[in-house]
Amino acid sequence: MVHASPSKYYLITMIIFLLGLQTRLCAKEYYVSIKDGDNSNDGSKEHPFRDVSWATAKLQPGDTLIIRGGRYHDCIGPWKLEGKRRRPTVGPWHDPKNPVTIRAAEGETVIFDGTLPIKDISEGNWEHYKGGIWRIKLTRDIWQLFDGDEIQTSARWPNAFWHDGSIWDQNRWASFGDNTYMKNREYIDADTKKFPHCDIAKAGFDATGAMIIMNISNYDTYCEVVTKHAKGSPRFRTTFNKTGTIRALPITRGVDRNGKITRQFKKGEGRLLPIFNLFFLECSLALLDAPTEWYYDKKSKYLYF
Template identity: 25%
Template sequence: MPIIQKILIFLIASGFCSGQLSAQRYLYVSLKGNDKNNGSTTAPFHSIERAATYASTLSGDIVIHIEGGTYYLNKTIEINSANFKAKSLTLQPSSKGKVIISAGKKLSLKWTPFKNGIYVAKVDTKLSFERLFCDDALQVLARYPNYDSTARVFHGTAADAISPERVKNWSNPKGGYIHALHPGEWGGFHYQFTGIDKDGNLQMEGGWQNNRPNKMHKDLRFVENIFEELDAPGEWYFDKGKKLLYFYPPQNVNVQTATIEVAHLKESFVIQGSLNTPIQNIIFSGLHFTHNKRTFMETKEPLLRSDWTFYRGGALLFDGTENCKVSDCVFEGLGGNAIVFSNYNKNNVVTGCHIYQIGANAISFVGDIKAVRSPSFGYENYIPYSELDKTPGPQNNNFPQQCIVDNNLLHDLGQIEKQATGVQIEVASEITVSRNSIYNVPRAGINIGDGCFGGHIIEYNDVFNTVLETGDHGSFNSWGRDRYWSPNRKYMDSLVAVHPEIILLDAQKTTVIRNNRWRCDHGWDVDLDDGSSNYHIYNNIFLNGGLKFREGFYRKAENNIMVNNSFHPHVWFKNSGDVFRHNIVMKGYAPIGVNDWGNAIDQNFFQMQ
């Protein structure tokens, strides 16, 4: 056969002539560019939005190179499977400087003195904002009590935050907020003031941010966004009706020359596919996200019977995607969540990211509640056995699975919302969380909200300075409360004794917690709460809070070291199948209501008392 024929056959077989090989194409974005350009290196686009929209219409592997600078988004950039044709899309900086993607707006203001060190400026925009940055530093929305960096909860609280004596000094509290812990310190509540009734009583709405309804904590509370509370350097207030911005600048800040930026958008990017038509291969690399709005008043969706409600949004929202990646990105100064994987997401990766100083959660995986058979949505709720769907496993595939969170730095999270964490997993399967450092969080560092559907691997993480503002929780926390579970213990005991086959209907796959270092100062280092089942916990170091197993089945803890604390078995089932062996324990066991000690609680080493 002539050589030319051999070459031609090879090219056809490799897909070259059939068009199966996709071409790689580069697009360029620069603040010096123009959105009427073609996106080439010599004629770059001006906006990321224009580049992403154009890239979606192209086939092949598309790379968007973004020149250094701050890019203010006019609106959320949506990439939808209905109009996405590319094989892959990568957004990354060019070699020219740091790329900041701002969900905010930069204001041009003319300040005049108001009184008592406060300045005022007219805002010529239709914007409504509740986060303000001065020279890149987040400022304090006017509040009582004043901001205290040393205070344990909410940077300062006061029992008289909404006392009649204080409220009568407010001319118009509408639009203000009260934030408070749950009375059991199980997260927080947030209410917005809607006005004052004829008797002078505050009217408000909210309180849906916690799935364990209750009154507000009577002491741990504060108010903000009240004009009359503007009385300390760094505080500000925006009169939305008059479009007047009041600011008490910090010392050593020249308000006339300072850069003022305000939050504008909740989401920066929404990647929207579906279970049947997922978007694949979207990559964010080396980008810096900031200035997203607060979302605590939209944190409403109950996540089964966990203590959480949730807002399915963040600076990056992935919904219906596969093989997507967020690498080496920075997320800071966000009012809500950073990265959210909602519903179906498979083989996605978050790696090398730095997420800090944000209002809510760092990385969240939350599936479709409709994937769960016989779901219940409150702690007190359960479905009787006669009405229970007894089919094992999920009802559909619309949930995160086989995703990875690796080698990230996550800290100073939940600065507004106190039911917040570094990595949240709910209605998901086989999520790997490895080699992350997580610290300075108000509640858990890693939280698994249910047993649906297990198979997670939690390994080589360093999680400390956790449960700083709340209580009765763990550096790692989980809730079971699966189909078999009921708050009525007598009913549950009788049910699982007769029908043990229903125990693992949801928690089908074993979740592994290994080779981590945990520390909690207001609870347990690892807290398997309320029926959490099917766990294997080994080769961990527990530095302060010890290990808790409450209710639940088929948990094995071995080869762990517990410093300053011990093993806390709470109200175990008969025939739980639990194992605790080959551990080094510094204090004696701390059981509560345990009559049946599982399969093997033995061969552990204790320090001499």
């Protein structure tokens, strides 16, 4: 029988302990401050980094990153530096025994803000466009706008807003009138008596180029583009026909309130009932007519507000 010397076990245990102690002793503590930090600093409490993304790229297993109070507009996560570019990677962070710790400084509030200040992504200053509308040229595309912490509404018709919750009100959608019908994939809102707020003929704009969100055919929703419309007209054409999203028309027969067939539609035609068919328009400067609304033109890079 072979017996191992107890001293060998003690030696192995001591080596493991020392290795673990060495890892803890090598762990560093870094600081970040959006108020007085600089990425050229060493990351100490007295000389913190400025950007969280910069600091996280330097973290090793067991390290701690302490973030001073403030609002931060950059990313947090494991990054690998490649020249001036940073790429996401699990890298050295993947060490369950020596986890990286990221926390706010004691008693301070840290906010991660996914937005970017307009001044940081624009050229020049705000300029008057017309009426109550101002504009500014941006250096990058945007998809949402905030005023402070309050979300603003992409210009739309009929008007509905985030700030008062009316964006959720289905009554703020336009409803096709009783006499609405489809011909050659054109929608016509002919009824102006029951739904005066959604009479596109009296809305006073040309909707060509606008995005139309249609909730039709028993609550199927489609996002298309208005390809043809004229100011004062109740008729408009959309990409509904070109995209092939609809295999069958919603209604193929005209029926009165007693269920009697009043009209048999031809191929490419159909009647849209107001109770099942709603729509609204977005993404057009022509729709910008109220406070808290905005529009961004991707071609010209102008933000209108």
